[in-house]
Amino acid sequence: MPSTSQHSNFNNPTQFVEGWYWALPSSKLKVGRVKAVTLLGRNLAIYRGVSGQVVAVDAYCSHMGAHLAEGKVEGDGIRCFFHNWKYDDRGICVDVPSQGKPLPVCIKTWQTAEKYGMIWVWVGEEKPSSLPFVPELEQVDCDYLLGTRFVKNCHPNVLLINAIDAHHFNTVHNLPLEIVFDSQDLNNAITFSNTTRGGDDSWLIRLIRPLYRNEVTYSMCYWYGSTGTVTLGPDFLHFYIIFALRMIEGGKTEGQTILVTPKRPGCIGWGVNRGLLWLTQQVGNYFAKGDTQVFQTIQFDLKTPTKADRSILQFIQHVNHQKVLTWGTWQAFDSPEESDSPLETLCDRHSSTSLML
Structure with missing residues (x-):
């Protein structure tokens, strides 16, 4: 494909x-x-x-x-x-x-x-659809913090697939767990959620296993091909990161990370959320540092897809079925x-x- x-x-x-x-x-x-x-x-x-x-x-x-x-x-x-x-x-x-x-x-x-x-x-000319949101937080009041703003030398579509590139979690981030995604098409959005437990031969996975009742929580939701939301973390505390991207001249990407957490009441809740948003930013920075340089030099062309690229192919297919407009004129x-x-x-x-x- x-x-x-x-x-x-x-x-x-x-x-x-x-x-x-x-x-x-x-x-x-x-x-x-x-x-x-x-x-x-x-x-x-x-x-x-x-x-x-x-x-x-x-x-x-x-x-x-x-x-x-x-x-x-x-x-x-x-x-x-x-x-x-x-x-x-x-x-x-x-x-x-x-x-x-x-x-x-x-x-x-x-x-x-x-x-x-x-x-x-x-x-666009059509009646607006839903604003991008984190699926778990659709009806929840949230606190937020604007994180890093960045420019990458590749298209937003290409940058977004990094979060669902199952194999690179092993090769780049040394995650001792095979990630298998289940996808769900939501018309203007598509979600990918990890379905695997596995990793029982790893001391790290055995250490964190009590924090998860079922599979390790990791999911992505992509909106309009250019905005992605990440949900990850143990059952008792999920971290939420939004990657808001837009294409700039030459097919490159300008992006803004947004860190999100459910609003907690009172002054104590406000202080807790400041700490959680800071911690969320550190989690995002950890994953970004591992392979950010790739997107300054990549010339993306998936000529030889493998079984591990299944989620990427699904995302490509999803984007190719969306209504598109022309750069600059915004005409259909x-x-x-x-x-x-x-x-x-x-x-x-x-x-x-x-x-x-």
Whole structure:
């Protein structure tokens, strides 16, 4: 099974899966401020209005193309620096000072949400699906800590398969246990969970065996081909790490780790969680240090898959069945440009909704 081809979504630097992608940390966008963000080849202006709502708009003013991140936030709208045209949070022009009235134009807006201390942008025309989440914590209030931000010299799809590369746990990390994954397709996500006990000839496995009632807990959940959540640890204490990735120029990866733990009550709970988040970061760093250099030089091409690569092939197949968009334009792959439509319909269809989760 070839890993990439002209028609493959996986590891393709010209297209990406429609979905939620991280834009910037929530703490970096104060009320009344605007930031220039380039996301998957498209330039955006992302601002926080006085209501606290985050709005993402195409970067360039419809008058002369000035970058709106040079402008200023007014209420829940934004005013261009160059000629002071103002757009509301739906992208509709509401003021042109030189005309004394607005003109019937609008700029494109994109749906936003906030979770785990990050601002996410829904990239696509379809109704947004679920934000990425840790399956065990879907209905749980969580504390979080933003960890390492990094750039890797490979595609996000390739970087993510490292966590389900069963054989490399033995060859690189010297884990005395054969990992066998069971996968479950969840439409926009796919999960891989370890199913094996084994390792009884290892003193390390015998030592930690009392901490696990069944198999050693290790599972991954992949969202939109570019965000992965890791769950691992003994039965009484699971560690949760989110790897939020996005493709950058040249098919490379920019990533942000997010460390997560269930919220615990009171001041003592707050202090315990600070320690647990720190410990979670150390666990993530331990695994990352073992093979991070590989993803600066790898030229991924799975020409000779083996039995141990079964989960990787399943992930490739999952990505190849997702709806994809074209780098930079965000148009559906191989679809014609959208025809013009009336202003009201256009702005309604592309209006931005900010969700605080």
